[in-house]
Amino acid sequence: MAMRKRVEETLDLMGIADLRRRPLVELSGGQQQRVAIAAVLAAQPRILVLDEPTSALDPTAAQDVLAAIGTLVHDVGLTVVLAEHRLERVMQAADSMLYLPGDGRVVYGPPGEVLAHARITPPLAELARVLHWPEVPLSVREARRRVAGEDLLVTAPVHPAPPxxxxxxxxxxxxxxxxxxxxxxxVDLDLVRGTVTSLLGRNGSGKSSMLWALQGALTCSGTIDVAGQDPRLLAAAEARRVVTLVPQTAADLLYLPSVGAECAQADAESGVAPGTTAGLLRTLGIQVPDDRDPRDLSEGQRLALVLAIQLAARPPVLLLDEPTRGLDYSAKGELRAIVRDLAADGRAVLISTHDVEFAAATSRRTLLMADGEIIADGSTAKVLTSSPAYAPQMAKVFAPLPVLTPHEVAEGLP
Ligand SMILES: Nc1ncnc2c1ncn2[C@@H]1O[C@H](COP(=O)(O)OP(=O)(O)O)[C@@H](O)[C@H]1O
Ligand SMILES: [Mg+2]
Incomplete structure (x- = not known):
């Protein structure tokens, strides 16, 4: 009986009570993640160690999970150790912070102090740098108070409508x-050459399904026209020249023992000159030995390898499914630069993401999906700032000013 009650409590706590009879394989990534956390909680541990528990979750679901974790810490006395790249989501809840710079050291201390000296830059840390604040504010609220205290006048950035x-x-x-x-x-959707578009929406809203459909890999009804062709009717080798997808678990596409073998295989499959994919990988800023096992690459390097493979056939449309999962701030910065270059090169890039900060800094247009439908479509500034769940931190700090990134704050200073 006690166990049964505990299970029910845990289901409620994680907001998954209505999923209990669904097969796991049918759940979206975010739903599965919540089930996994609930399964661990049911054993009533004293210390809970979580490895990026919210990286697959949409902003609202992430907030729900973090709130539940907060309850466990405050009311049950649980100790939580949480590894996270996206600090903007968790830093206000942390009592202390461990920073691993990557050279074997462990820096430990109060979050504000650790962040002030770390090479990791959540938006509030960037803001502190832009405004020359000695300490990093840990929450939007704290930042807003400081901005108000300084009588800061920031000019509103101009966000032109997407073409x-x-x-x-x-x-x-x-x-x-x-x-x-x-x-x-x-769904009626038009993607424009030379643009980056973000695709946002709750877990399960249909983002991945839409991307797979656009790539021609799913049975679906309706018309799809990519540069005059229907990807559903093309053989794999031809389809690669029209539209390609970097899936949510990009590493699934890698199965050969070395980077060099993967590159050579991609050259052959795309029917391009030998060396093309390896060259692309270098343009993406990745220098790794040919004989390196793809499994030994960092997340960022692996993503770049898959990108290079998918880009070898030079498709005019590139689809990315949650590419920033597991990436640190510098890898995200590199991905942003890559995506911008691809757009400047005339491609249309569509990126499904839960990372509103990445969307804000990377895309000019944003689509919002709910229940399989596109419910908002417009400039990223307008779509992100019109919904509190998707507003980036700078928009919250400077509201009602439509500022999306610390970079825009810097540009708007007198
Ligand atoms: N292979 C599948 N079989 C049955 N249902 C699925 C399958 N894949 C996804 N779904 C369901 O379709 C809906 C949309 O899922 P998905 O496209 O993965 O959403 P998102 O990428 O926005 O999280 C969800 O309700 C999910 O549970
Ligand atoms: Mg998805």
């Missing part, structure tokens, strides 16, 4: 079904 042509990918009435469930519901 609407030339269109390179176009869907009409796109629908993806899994049995009874409609994952993508009558």
């Amino acid at each position: 609407s042509e030339p269109v390179v990918l176009s869907t009409r009435d796109l629908q993806v079904r899994y049995g009874e469930l409609i994952a993508v519901n009558h």
Whole structure:
């Protein structure tokens, strides 16, 4: 009986009570993550060690999980050790911080002090640098108070509307079904050459399903037109030249024993000159020996390798499914630069992400999905700032000013 009660409490705590009869394979990544955390909680541990527990979660779900963890810490007295790249999500809840610079040292101390000297830059740390604050504010609230105290006058940045042509990918009435469930519901979407578009939405809203459908890999109804072709009708080798997807678990695409072998294979599959993929990898800023096992690469390097493979055939449309998962701030910065270069090169890039800070800094246009439908489509500034769940930290600090990034704050200073 006690166990049964505990299970029910845990299901409620993690907000997964309504999923209990669903097979695990049918759950979206975020739903699975919450189930995994609940399974650990059910054993009532004294110390809970979590490795990036929110990296797969949408902002609201992440907040729910962190709130539940907070309850465990405050009311149950549990000790939580939490590894996280996206500090903006967790730093206000931390009592202390361990920073591993990567040279074998462990820096331990109060979060504000550790952050002031660390080479990790959540938006509030960047803001502190921009405004020459000696200490990093740990919460939006603290930052807002300091900004108000300094009578800071920041000029509003200009966010031009995203271009609407030339269109390179176009869907009409796109629908993806899994049995009874409609994952993508009558989507009309136009992607424009030379642009970066973010795709946001709760876990399970249909983002991945839409990306797989656009790539032609899912059975779906409606029309898809990419540069005059329907990717569903193309053989794999041809489809790669039209549209490619870097999936959520990018490493799944890597199966050969060395980086060199993967590159050579991609050259062959894409029908391009030998050395093309390896060259792309270098342009993406990655220098690794040819004989390195892909499994021994860092997350950022592995992502770059998959990107290079997927880009070898020079498709005009590139789809990225949650590419910033597991990336640190510098790797994210590199990915941002890569994506911008691809857009400058004339490609259309569509990025599904829960990382609103990345979306704010990277894309001009943002789509918001809910229940399989696109419920908002417009400039990133407008879409992100019109919903508190998706507002980046700078927008919250400087509201009602539509400032998205510390960079825009710097530009807007007198
Ligand atoms: N292979 C599948 N079989 C059945 N249902 C699925 C499958 N893949 C995803 N779903 C369901 O479809 C919906 C959309 O999932 P998904 O496209 O993964 O969303 P997102 O990427 O936004 O988290 C969710 O309700 C999910 O549970
Ligand atoms: Mg997904």
